Structures are given as C-alpha cells and as structure tokens.
Amino acid sequence: MTTNLTGILYLVGTPIGNLDDMSFRAVKVLQQVDLIAAEDTRHTRKLLSHFNIHVPLTSYHEHNKLIKGPILIEKLLTGNNIAVVSDAGLPGIADPGSHLAALAIQEDIQVSPVPGANAALTALIASGLSTVQFSFIGFLPKKLSNRKKILTEISSRSETLIFYETPHRLVKILGEMLDVFGEARQVSVCRELTKKFEQFIRGSLREINEYFDSIEPRGEYVLILEGCSRTKINNLSDQAITPVEYVHKLMATGLSKKEAIKKTADECHLSRRDIYAAVLQSEK
Numbered sequence: 001m002t003t004n005l006t007g008i009l010y011l012v013g014t015p016i017g018n019l020d021d022m023s024f025r026a027v028k029v030l031q032q033v034d035l036i037a038a039e040d041t042r043h044t045r046k047l048l049s050h051f052n053i054h055v056p057l058t059s060y061h062e063h064n065k066l067i068k069g070p071i072l073i074e075k076l077l078t079g080n081n082i083a084v085v086s087d088a089g090l091p092g093i094a095d096p097g098s099h100l101a102a103l104a105i106q107e108d109i110q111v112s113p114v115p116g117a118n119a120a121l122t123a124l125i126a127s128g129l130s131t132v133q134f135s136f137i138g139f140l141p142k143k144l145s146n147r148k149k150i151l152t153e154i155s156s157r158s159e160t161l162i163f164y165e166t167p168h169r170l171v172k173i174l175g176e177m178l179d180v181f182g183e184a185r186q187v188s189v190c191r192e193l194t195k196k197f198e199q200f201i202r203g204s205l206r207e208i209n210e211y212f213d214s215i216e217p218r219g220e221y222v223l224i225l226e227g228c229s230r231t232k233i234n235n236l237s238d239q240a241i242t243p244v245e246y247v248h249k250l251m252a253t254g255l256s257k258k259e260a261i262k263k264t265a266d267e268c269h270l271s272r273r274d275i276y277a278a279v280l281q282s283e284k
Helices: 026-032 041-050 065-077 097-106 119-125 142-155 170-179 205-211 231-236 243-252 258-267 274-284
Strands: 008-012 035-038 057-059 081-084 110-114 134-138 160-165 186-191 199-204 223-227
Touching: 008 026, 008 097, 026 081, 026 110, 026 205, 035 041, 035 205, 057 065, 065 081, 065 097, 065 205, 081 205, 097 110, 097 160, 119 160, 119 186, 119 223, 134 142, 142 170, 142 223, 142 274, 160 170, 170 223, 186 205, 199 205, 258 274
Parallel strands: 008 081, 008 110, 035 057, 035 081, 134 160
Antiparallel strands: 160 223, 186 199, 186 223
C-alpha cells in the first residue's frame, strides 16, 4: 500500500448499524493494513469476521490513548500501515481517533481518511430541519451545571445543532433543553439509524417531552435541534436591544408582563424562566 519507509495511518469509516453501508474501499484497506486499532476489539472483531478480514487487532480508546498513541506512532514510523476504526461511524468523531491523527501529523506521517457512514449527518439530512449551517455539539457533560452552561451559551445560535445522547439520559436532557430553549423549538429525535427499528420522532420540544412521558427510550439517539430563528429576532438585533428591553417595549404597547415575556420567549426561542428572572433582576 506504500513503498515509503514510513507507514500510512488510515481513518476508516465503518457502518453505524446496517453492515451493507460498509464501503468497498474500507474493506480493501482493512484487508491490506498491518494492524487495526479499534475502540472496542470485541465489537470490531465481529465486523471483521463478517467481511472475512484477518488482520491483527489492538485496542485504542479514550482511556489508553496517551499510552497507546505513541506506541502506534512508533509502528507507523517503522513502516507499518495502521487503520483506526471506531465502534461505529467515522473515527475521530466522539472518539480518540483525532488524537492519533494529530500525533501522526506532528511526525509527518501520512494520514488518509476512508469515508463512511456518520450518525450526525445521517440524522441531519432526514431531520427536516435546515442543513445550510449546523454545529456538532456531541455528548453533553455529565455534570448538570456544565450542561446548563453549554445549553445557555448556544441558546441564541441560529444554526441547526446536533447532539448525541444515550437512552438512560435522554428524558433528562430533553427536559433541560425545554427549560433553556423554550417549548416552541423544533427537534428531530433519531434512534437506531440504518437499523431495522430506525425511527424519527419530530415535533416541538414540548411535544417531544410529552411523547417520552409515556415511552421508555431505547437505543442510541441523535438529536437535531432547530437553531434560534433569526427572522423572528431581527427586530432585536437590528435595534441592538436585549430580550429584557424587548419585554419592556412590548409592555409599552399594552401587553401584560406575562404576555410580553411569553411573546419574547417564543420569538427568540429562549426560556420563559430565564427571561422572567432577567426582567425581575432589571427591576431591582
């Protein structure tokens, strides 16, 4: 695969569910490399067996990357070709593949991507939400205060937002999103992508939270969240006024404080609770 003294690091995309999504090139590369570095060797061994690939495996994951990374770099420097795979999708997205790629680049080792399936983009294109601009947020932090901080920071972003989530945290995270983003923001909850029970649950954050009141989450999830609508808040940005100032402006037209806060929250896709707290603070 190379006549250079230094090997090549291949970042190989693997299926996110349906094995038929494995590319011909991915199979060929995995058959020809000297070593495959896998996030979970047990999981990857099943994939390799399905495609009749018999290449040595080694583990490379978040908990051993600082030790294993330099070892793999040494193998590359001595001429070994190595493929990195994650449990599903593209290595380097929500796994340590990018760390090894950075180490290789520092040593002038060729890094070659082998494209494949990706859960984030697969969910995005079928979500029904805007694909013009989007940001990948991934998994939110475990600590509540850290999650709230991130959600608050991105609440006014206009691009579509992409999250990964586990079934045991899904209901809690959706509730926190409802508190921060407000009930009108549209979301597409995608589960078991490319598998037999693939499902897309679409609606407002309020509707989705109500849906999961009676449904137990199962499987891995991708959440595609509508961005903050710029067309609805242009009157704020054009006039350089804050949501609190907008509340006061609406009250001056005859709306009650409660009505003004609700209207501001709906138009800005922000939490009523946060706007109410800000209004109270401004009146002290």
